[in-house]
Amino acid sequence: MTEPIVSTAWLHANFENPELILLEAVLKDNQSNLKSDFENYQIKGARLFDIKNTFSDNNNPLPNTLPSAEQFETEAKKLGINKNSTIVIYDKLGIYSSPRAWWLFKIMGHKNVFVLDGGFPAWIAEGYATEEIPTNQNYETGDFEAKFVPELVKTKEQIVENIATKEAVLIDARAENRFKGIGDEPRAGLRSGHIPGSINIPYTKLIRDGKFLSKAELIKTLPISEKPLLFTCGSGVTACIDFIAYELICKNPKSVYDGSWTEWGQLEHLPIEK
Numbered sequence: 001m002t003e004p005i006v007s008t009a010w011l012h013a014n015f016e017n018p019e020l021i022l023l024e025a026v027l028k029d030n031q032s033n034l035k036s037d038f039e040n041y042q043i044k045g046a047r048l049f050d051i052k053n054t055f056s057d058n059n060n061p062l063p064n065t066l067p068s069a070e071q072f073e074t075e076a077k078k079l080g081i082n083k084n085s086t087i088v089i090y091d092k093l094g095i096y097s098s099p100r101a102w103w104l105f106k107i108m109g110h111k112n113v114f115v116l117d118g119g120f121p122a123w124i125a126e127g128y129a130t131e132e133i134p135t136n137q138n139y140e141t142g143d144f145e146a147k148f149v150p151e152l153v154k155t156k157e158q159i160v161e162n163i164a165t166k167e168a169v170l171i172d173a174r175a176e177n178r179f180k181g182i183g184d185e186p187r188a189g190l191r192s193g194h195i196p197g198s199i200n201i202p203y204t205k206l207i208r209d210g211k212f213l214s215k216a217e218l219i220k221t222l223p224i225s226e227k228p229l230l231f232t233c234g235s236g237v238t239a240c241i242d243f244i245a246y247e248l249i250c251k252n253p254k255s256v257y258d259g260s261w262t263e264w265g266q267l268e269h270l271p272i273e274k
Helices: 009-012 071-080 098-107 119-125 156-165 215-221 239-247 258-265
Strands: 020-025 041-043 047-050 087-092 113-116 130-132 171-174 229-232 254-257
Touching: 009 119, 020 041, 020 098, 041 119, 087 098, 087 119, 098 113, 098 239, 113 119, 113 254, 156 229, 156 258, 171 239, 229 239, 229 258, 239 254, 254 258
Parallel strands: 020 047, 020 087, 087 113, 171 229, 229 254
Antiparallel strands: 041 130
């Protein structure tokens, strides 16, 4: 498979594949204040992939930032993930945190990773197997190897350079009011507005009922360019939703500005537009 998403029907049909690892992407206290109705349940056999506490650089004051390859590899092994694992990632909100987890595996060099379109709500709607989340999850140590792919991430310095060169299209996945600098940012101490030259494609415009729009709808919705695509948002999470949406319809080089607005908005020397 080459596409980044799989359906609930595909997952159900491949559920007994011994190489399949099912991960629930956990992101507590998301900035969109979204809540799930299924907090104590999971897809049967799922393993918890804790973005904030385990698969982020907790020494970085910015939230949800990219961990080192060494940290990622160690924690992935603890989840029993192997080099040959087929990984399917879902989240409780349909499509929200799972694309970030997908991108993390991609940047660590693992190709066989997919997002469950519709997530846990779609799985429940089909009547497929669920269970209460176990209190202790321990697995046989895997042999996962992280092979960092630097092309998939950008720094603030590279974003500054792109403002001048315009070599890539910078896409902001935040809500329109935040992009336009209307009202305060959810995080205290941040300026309002957007990175100069960026365009606004709110991630909410790319999903419906917790699933990605069809390819035909995405082609109508998303502006297409020959240039590389850079994605930003509040803290690097919903940028990955836009990343996958574009991955479904075009093969342009793509990368995420990991610091996103949480970094850019607090640095007074960096330019902004409203």
